[in-house]
Every structure is written in C-alpha cells, then in structure tokens.
Amino acid sequence: MAADKPARYTSVEMIRRLIAFDTVSHKSNLDLLEFVSAYLAGHGVESTFIYNDDRQKANLYATLGPTDRGGILLSGHTDVVPVEGQDWHTDPFTMAEKDGRLYGRGTADMKSFIAIVLALTPEFLERGLETPIHFSFSHDEEVGCIGIASLIDILKDAPVKPAMCIVGEPTEMQVVIAHKGKQYLRAHVDGRECHSSLAPEGVNAVEYAAELIGFIRGLAQRSQTEGPFDHDFDVPHTTLMTGVVHGGTNLNIVPNHCWFDFEVREIPGDDPFPKIAEIKAFARDQLEPRMHAVDPSTGIRFEDMSMRPSLDTRPDEDVVAFVKALAERNDHGKVAFGTEGAHFQHYARIPTVVCGPGSIAQAHKPDEFISLEQIEKCEAFLRRLMDRVCLN
Numbered sequence: 001m002a003a004d005k006p007a008r009y010t011s012v013e014m015i016r017r018l019i020a021f022d023t024v025s026h027k028s029n030l031d032l033l034e035f036v037s038a039y040l041a042g043h044g045v046e047s048t049f050i051y052n053d054d055r056q057k058a059n060l061y062a063t064l065g066p067t068d069r070g071g072i073l074l075s076g077h078t079d080v081v082p083v084e085g086q087d088w089h090t091d092p093f094t095m096a097e098k099d100g101r102l103y104g105r106g107t108a109d110m111k112s113f114i115a116i117v118l119a120l121t122p123e124f125l126e127r128g129l130e131t132p133i134h135f136s137f138s139h140d141e142e143v144g145c146i147g148i149a150s151l152i153d154i155l156k157d158a159p160v161k162p163a164m165c166i167v168g169e170p171t172e173m174q175v176v177i178a179h180k181g182k183q184y185l186r187a188h189v190d191g192r193e194c195h196s197s198l199a200p201e202g203v204n205a206v207e208y209a210a211e212l213i214g215f216i217r218g219l220a221q222r223s224q225t226e227g228p229f230d231h232d233f234d235v236p237h238t239t240l241m242t243g244v245v246h247g248g249t250n251l252n253i254v255p256n257h258c259w260f261d262f263e264v265r266e267i268p269g270d271d272p273f274p275k276i277a278e279i280k281a282f283a284r285d286q287l288e289p290r291m292h293a294v295d296p297s298t299g300i301r302f303e304d305m306s307m308r309p310s311l312d313t314r315p316d317e318d319v320v321a322f323v324k325a326l327a328e329r330n331d332h333g334k335v336a337f338g339t340e341g342a343h344f345q346h347y348a349r350i351p352t353v354v355c356g357p358g359s360i361a362q363a364h365k366p367d368e369f370i371s372l373e374q375i376e377k378c379e380a381f382l383r384r385l386m387d388r389v390c391l392n
Helices: 001-020 030-041 107-119 121-127 148-154 197-199 203-227 273-294 317-325 341-347 373-388
Strands: 047-051 058-064 074-077 096-098 101-103 133-138 164-169 176-179 182-190 239-248 257-265 299-308 333-336 352-354 369-371
Touching: 001 107, 001 121, 030 047, 030 058, 030 107, 047 148, 058 121, 058 148, 058 333, 074 203, 074 341, 101 148, 101 197, 101 373, 107 121, 121 352, 121 373, 133 148, 164 317, 164 341, 182 273, 203 239, 203 257, 203 273, 257 273, 257 341, 273 299, 317 352, 317 373, 341 352, 341 373, 369 373
Parallel strands: 074 133, 074 164, 164 352, 176 333
Antiparallel strands: 047 058, 058 133, 096 101, 101 369, 176 352, 182 257, 182 299, 239 257
C-alpha cells in the first residue's frame, strides 16, 4: 500500500498547491516558481531561473543526479489560459475533488504533470540516479511558446545537454511523436475615413479586410480538398483560420483601420510559408492597387506574432521506443495541438516526444479536470523511468 500513497496523497496535494497559483499567461509565474525552487532546495536540488526581460516571469531548470552526462528532460509549462467568461461550477484556482476527478484550471493542461514529477522527486533521489533527470518548467507557452526560447538558447550551446525530452502535455499517456506547427500573424488594413454618405470617397478598411479574410478561407478550402494529407492526424491536412477581427467605430463612418489575427497550422512536411506568401501577394497585387487609387497612403501590413514549428519525430528514434516502454504501449500518435516539444527538437536538437496525463479535450474549458486514474498512470510511468535511471 505504501507504493500507492503518492498517487492518492502526495501528488494530489502537490496538484492542489500548484492549482492555487493564478498563473494565467498575462500574470507572473514567479510565486509558483519560488515555491517549486524552495521545495527542490529542501531535497538538496538547486534551481536556475531564466527570467524574461522585465523579470516578472521565468523558466526554471533543475537537475536531479549527476550533471556530467545527458539524461532525460521532463518538460512542462506553468502558465494557464484565462477563466473569464467561462461558466465554472467551482473556484478555478481551488482544486476540487469529486467522483474520481480533480477540477481546477491547469489540472489537465498541465500542472498535474509538473506536480506528479515534483511529488516523486524524493523517490528519484532516494533510489540514487545514475542517469540525470532534468526539469524544465516554462512560462508563456499558452501565448505562442514564447517563454521557452530563452532556455533553448542556453541548452542548444550547452557542453552537456539532455539526450532526450518528454513533454508532459495531456495525451492520456499515449506516446505522441508529431504535432502540427502554428504560424500566427496579424494583418493591419489602413484605410481612409469619411462620412458614410460619401463612402466611395473613402477606403473601407473593414471591407478590404473581409476580402483578405475570404481569400484566406479559400486557401483553407484548397488545403482541405487538395492536401497534402497525413491521416495519422485527426484533421489530416494543414488548416488556415481567422480568429479575431477588430475594426470600425460607428456605422456612419467609413472605417480607416481594421486588424485581424489569422493562423496557419501545418502538418509536418507542408511548408506554411508559401501559403503566407500567397496571402501577402493577394493583398499587395489585388487589394492595395484599388486602395491606392483612392488614397496612396492606405495599405495592408502584416505582423508576425509567433511562429511555432511542427514536431516530427521518426518512429524509429530511440526516444520513441524508450517512452513506449515506460508507457507500456506499442502504439504512437500525432496531434493537432502544439507543444514546446518542437522547440526542443528543432532548435536544441534534443529528440522529443509528448506523453502526459489527462485529456486535451478538457483543456481550456470551464470545469477543467483530470482523473485520478490518469494521475496513477503517470506515477507508474515515472516509476518505470526510475527503474531505468536509478541505481536502486
């Protein structure tokens, strides 16, 4: 019965502690990291903080065991998405347990993985580590995997870096070897304002934005019908979508500005940048000449908001077989949602897979939850990792 205690008590209590920190992406995560750092220090483990520019957020990096060899990196993000406007039946930042589930913002995505890793840290240390275990707990993943870049800059040039990485995003403990990339852009349409009764004398920024949005929709439909396809994904092709539009001030004023956000989520191997080039060319060659005919000062400009590559780990790589053994599964999957795993793979050249407790179907929703069964599976996974890397 002693072996079951962390699954039912230690990990759950750690999840409770981490959920209580309101680390929505626009807020600081330092209180949570200070708690984690103090916890690790109590077990003789030093932590390194890599701060953002205003030092209001940070990534935490720590190593259990020897520091002169590669080892295995366990990675998770500390930020969560907002709860405003969602119909929660419990306090999102007070973990609630009911019917074998733990409710709270971040239970699935993805504080539970971090909490389980921390809860089992004493066991890793007590058993003695022959191969090091590294922790990476990042900030600002939910707003474009922004925070991890500063840690990647350190790891990619490190004389000794992790030999492989496991990102604990919610996959229900399935081994995920690939996910789509995401290119996030903002289009600014600058028009010419005038009274709506004189509409032909103006340049309606909202209407030109609508034409450009329609063109993006056409590219999305082309991708859906023509591919390329990878049927291991639930949505087997690259997708394009406009998600936010802002423009206009009053109905009797021809709007002089409109901006909108759009994304391209590409399957591995489908270069997204030719599609982005088509969008820019349509704006430049088809829309702007008509706008300039009325007022040469008008135009359309694009702003790169964030770029995240796709993850594409070969099924025959060592990390895949290793993590399948830990998960006691022979299958692997591919997912549409993105992770920091692609950054470790592409920029730090660390072989990476995604495998963690909980379901992505619960992420970002009101009454987000993780089941106790998933917590127990993750603990078993980590104990099998101990069997591989520990001396005892």
